[in-house]
Amino acid sequence: MSGVDGVNLDAWPHVFEPGDPDAPVLLTLHGTGGNEREITALVPHLWPGAGVLSPRGRVSEQGMTRWFRRMGEGVFDVDDVIVRAGELVAFVDAARERYGLGDRRIIAAGFSNGANIGLATALLHPETLDRVVAFSGMYPFADRDPVGDASAVELVLLNGAADPMAPSASVDRLVEVAEAHGATVERHVRPGGHGLAQSDVDAAREWLAGR
Numbered sequence: 607m608s609g610v611d612g613v614n615l616d617a618w619p620h621v622f623e624p625g626d627p628d629a630p631v632l633l634t635l636h637g638t639g640g641n642e643r644e645i646t647a648l649v650p651h652l653w654p655g656a657g658v659l660s661p662r663g664r665v666s667e668q669g670m671t672r673w674f675r676r677m678g679e680g681v682f683d684v685d686d687v688i689v690r691a692g693e694l695v696a697f698v699d700a701a702r703e704r705y706g707l708g709d710r711r712i713i714a715a716g717f718s719n720g721a722n723i724g725l726a727t728a729l730l731h732p733e734t735l736d737r738v739v740a741f742s743g744m745y746p747f748a749d750r751d752p753v754g755d756a757s758a759v760e761l762v763l764l765n766g767a768a769d770p771m772a773p774s775a776s777v778d779r780l781v782e783v784a785e786a787h788g789a790t791v792e793r794h795v796r797p798g799g800h801g802l803a804q805s806d807v808d809a810a811r812e813w814l815a816g817r
Contacts, residue, residue, distance in 0.1 A: 613693075613696045613697055613699075613700040615697070615700055615701060615704055618661060618662070618664070618697060619642055619661070619662040620642050620659065620660055620661040620662060620697075620701070621642050621643055621646055621658060621659075621660040622657075622658065622659055622660075622701065622705055623646075623657060623658040624657050624705070625655055625656050625657030625658060626655035626656070626657070627710070629653060629655045629656045629657060630653065630656055630657070630710060630711040630712065630713050630817075631656065631657035631658065631659050631707060631710055631711070631712045631713070632648075632649050632652060632653060632656045632657065632658055632659070632712075632713055632714075632715050633659050633660070633661075633698065633712050633713065633714040633715070633724070633735070634646050634648060634649065634658060634659070634660040634714075634715050634716070634720075635660075635661075635663075635673065635714060635715070635716030635717070635719075635720030635721065635723055635724050636660075636662070636663065636671070636716075636717065636719075636720045637716075637717040637718035637719050637720050637721075637742075638667070638670050638671070638672050638718060638719045639670040639671060639672075640671065640717070640720070641662055641671060642660040642661055642662040643660070645660060645717065645720065646658050646660050648715060648807070649715075651807050651811065652715060652739070652807065652810055652811050652814055653811070653814050657707075657710070659698070659701055659705075659712065661694070661697055663719070663720070663723070664690075664693070665686075665690070672719050673690055673694075673719050673720060673722070673723035674686045674687045674689075674690040674719075674722075674723060679771065680744070680771065680772075680773070680776070681748075682722075682746060682747075682748055684746075684747050684748050684750055684752075687722075687723070687726050687746050687747065688726070688730065688752060690723060690726075691723060691726040691727040691730050691731065692730075692731070694723060694727050694735075695727060695731045695734045695735070698712060698734050698735060699734060711737070711817075712734075712735060713737040713738070713739065713814065713817070714727070714728065714735055714737065714738040714739065715738075715739040715741075715810070716738070716739070716740060716741065716743065717741040717742060717802055718741070718742045718743065718771070718772070718800065721738070721739075721740035721741055721742060721743030721744075722740075722743050722744060722746040723746070724738045724739075724740060724743070725738055725740055725743050725745075725746055725761065725780065726746040726747070728756075728759050728761065729753045729756050729759060729783075729784060729787070729789070730752065730753065730754075732755070732756055732758045732759045733758075736758045736759050736760065737759070737760045737761075737817060738759075738760075738761050738762070739762050739764070739810045739813065739814065740761060740762065740763050740764065741764050741802050741806055741810070742764070742765055742766065742769060742771070742772050742800050742801065742802065743763060743765070743772060743777075743780070744771075744772040744773065744776035744777055744780060745776045745777070745779040745780035745783065746780075747783075751783055753783060753784070753787045754787065755787065755788060756784060756787035756788050756789040757787070757788030757789070758788075759784065759788070759789035759790070760789070760790045760791075760792075760817070761784060761789060761790070761791045761792070762791075762792045762793075762794070762809070762810060762813040763777060763780065763781070763791065763792070763793045763794065764794045764796075764802075764806040764809055764810060765777050765793075765794070765795055765796075766795070766796055766797070766798040766799045766800060766801065766803075767795050767796065767797055767798070768797070768798060768799050769798075769799045769800045770799065770800070771799075771800040772800060774795075777793070781793060792813060794806070794809045
């Protein structure tokens with residue numbers, strides 16, 4: 607069965623759990639090599655009772671599932687980032703229709719590669735996705751700036767200070783570009799590298815509670 611813009615939800619592996627109808631739906635976006643099921647374990651720690659919408663990335667890199675292509679570690683195929691962000695928008699719109707989500711808020715929560723596609727999608731398509739919890743994410747557009755009006759966008763960035771996979775300079779660039787286009791950005795930096803620490807989860811839960 608096709609949905610919005612021809613998206614076939616039956617052919618796109620994903621998890622949906624309705625949760626409390628008065629709570630938002632968390633769009634959980636896995637990292638490289640992850641899947642649509644394991645990332646959902648985050649949801650009760652971020653917003654108990656939230657709905658879950660968790661798709662699988664549709665790019666394969668040496669057998670590992672990803673959201674978009676890259677040429678090397680930290681070197682993204684920006685054209686593909688933009689295309690895949692558009693595909694994620696179509697997925698979200700189709701899922702909203704299929705599952706009768708009405709005007710329930712959808713908030714992305716992504717790790718690493720999943721954080722990056724969530725950030726790209728919000729900055730390019732804030733009409734569909736305007737809030738992102740980004741664990742170990744970075745600027746997804748390399749040396750380009752394809753962002754338009756992002757004044758409706760709110761981001762929380764949770765990074766390790768010594769993360770070689772999401773370098774601080776790239777996160778700085780993300781903040782600079784997002785804020786230049788009107789987005790509201792909250793940034794938390796902890797000691798350590800790439801990963802997801804309890805302090806990240808605690809900060810994200812507090813940020814979400816304020817939304």
